[in-house]
Amino acid sequence: MAPYESDDSTTGDEADDMRAGRRKATRYVVPVAVVGLAAATIGLVPAFAGSGDPDLPEVSAQQLIEKIAASDVQQLSGTVKISTDLGLPDLGGLENSLGGAAAGGRGGSGSSADPSSKLLELASGTHTLRVASDGEDKQKLSLLDKAAEYSVIHNGDEVWAYDSASNEVYHTDEAASGSADSSGKGSGDGPKDRSKDLPATPKDLAEEALKAADGTTSVTVDGTAQVAGRDAYKLLIKPKQSGSTVGAISVAVDAKTGLPLKFTLTPASGGAAVVDAGFTEVSFSKPAASTFDFEPPKGAKVTEGDEPAARDHADKGDKGGKSGKGLPGGTEGPGEEFQGLNVIGEGWNSIARFDTGGEGLPTQEAGGDAGRFLESLGDQVSGRFGSGTVFSTRLVNALITDDGKVYAGAVTKDALVKAANEAK
Amino acid sequence: MWTLGLLRNELGTTLRRWRTLALLGVLAAVPVLVGIAIRIETSDGSSAGGGGGEGPAFIAQITNNGLFLVFTALAATLPFFLPMAVGVVAGDAIAGEANAGTLRYLLVAPAGRTRLLLTKYATTLAFCLVATLVVAASALVVGALLFPLGELTTISGTRISFGEGLLRALLIALVVAASLIGVAALGLFVSTLTNSGIAAMATTVGLLITVQILDQIPQLHALQPYFFSHYWLSFADLMRDPVYWDDLVRNLGLQALYAAVFGSAAWARFTAKDITA
Structure with missing residues (x-):
């Protein structure tokens, strides 16, 4: 464009003025066009990318299930996006402290690198995970955070968990803890078992x-x-x-x-x-060997998972992990370690029933603010079983009766009340 | 060739201004303050940031490796100090000349308005780079003086050599500088709207703060991916191993979009404007 072409609007000629004005206005077409083009690209590209389902030979459902079972992918690396929307209230910071509580107190002896304290984070929102695997001995799972990352690395006998935000490390040695494993309690030792418990990848979820x-x-x-x-x-x-x-x-x-x-x-x-x-x-080529090498960074706080005290809280954390697992999986009761656990019904309608042995929820009088807060989260129900409170999410509902029984399952509220009535 | 002469001239004028030097001085002081604060806080052996992962990104690792001070300093200055400095320079680009009555003399030279605008934008971008490198270099010097250097652990837990760490630090500085392209274009556009340099700077910095606040409001999450500041902290993804490119690419694409939209808007405004001062 010539530099001075629009400066002649001072000539006083009406027609010239009009033309100059229009010419000025037409220049703004350029930024508007850029915005339009960008909007069209953003709007249309995903629409086109989604079209065109591939042509594949037909298979039966049975064949496909067998294919999944026979699948033996040893070497893999990829990025997984996981979104969970259980309809839980957004607890924000409270969620962190709950996670910390599950790990036996984050502020106390617990380490923020303890895998169980990270589990609850997956129960809501959208997260990006990275997985890498090279055979049975080498796996890595990383949870990508804002400017930080949480990784669980399994390499041979050793399991490391590293939280880059706090520069803390959690370590267990399977060779040392193996005896506890084989004693058959089945409570799972160390983060490796728990990282397996955590059904983060589509494969785990499908299984x-x-x-x-x-x-x-x-x-x-x-x-x-x-x-x-x-x-x-x-x-x-x-x-x-x-x-x-x-x-x-x-x-x-x-x-x-x-x-x-x-x-x-x-x-x-x-x-x-x-x-x-x-x-x-996703890529099925062999991940770089350095992916699975881990050495605690200088100055990092290392928590050993095998010390007796740490073991104690690891076990406690494991229960937190198990119940966390029940949620996304949707088909399992919250852990088998609870005493007096019964499963009512079968298949999708199975309801886990267990006796907490306690008095149920703290009532308003007894529990004060905490009781009121809990009651505000649930719905009061009553029936032949007495009365209780139902806590609902979009997937799992739980009924806690006033006499301390808990019924939970991926079933509707009515089904829970019915089960409670029948159990009475 | 004449354009290069104009550019050199502009660069010289901008970078020699007292105001610019003061801005760069403030930016260089940030890593010094952060470094000394961490040094004092951790002198009793405790870890920085309270050990719970609070504070700016990477702060917990600084005591083990001074190179992390570069990343922390950039993470600390990117949300506000750096874009504010860029907003001042960009807002001043056209409006400041108009304010001082020198704009018409610039236009008397047979360079043309489009070329003058491009030169002004190039100067602002050069300032983005210089400002970022000043922060990074100051942080590197302070980090090397106060803390040990050596092999470093990426946030994915793998190890890289110090040389590769330096390379990544340079790459991060370049990405941070590129993250400011959008603010620079926005500031330049605002600068063509007014004849008051102060008004243009204030508007640009005001917009910057507004967008940063809106980016924190969860109800607006559908709009947030289009805010120029939304992916700024994605530079930290360069410290993953392997690097996670998705957000980095989105950030650069968004900056290019802002440059195209507001650059062309600035052009539309400036080439059609009556220059009276």
């Missing part, structure tokens, strides 16, 4: 879902999809009975390797998925 696949479940193949740039079959798992809060579970299975790439759990009540975990990026 949990397929465990429940029995007579009460319909399993079908529901077309194909592209996940993380790979062709995949979609397996649709639906409960046959009514009364479950689980609407449907969709698992995208990699057509070549049989590895589940994406797991989506939609609630019966409709709306957004409760759990949506899928690879956004």
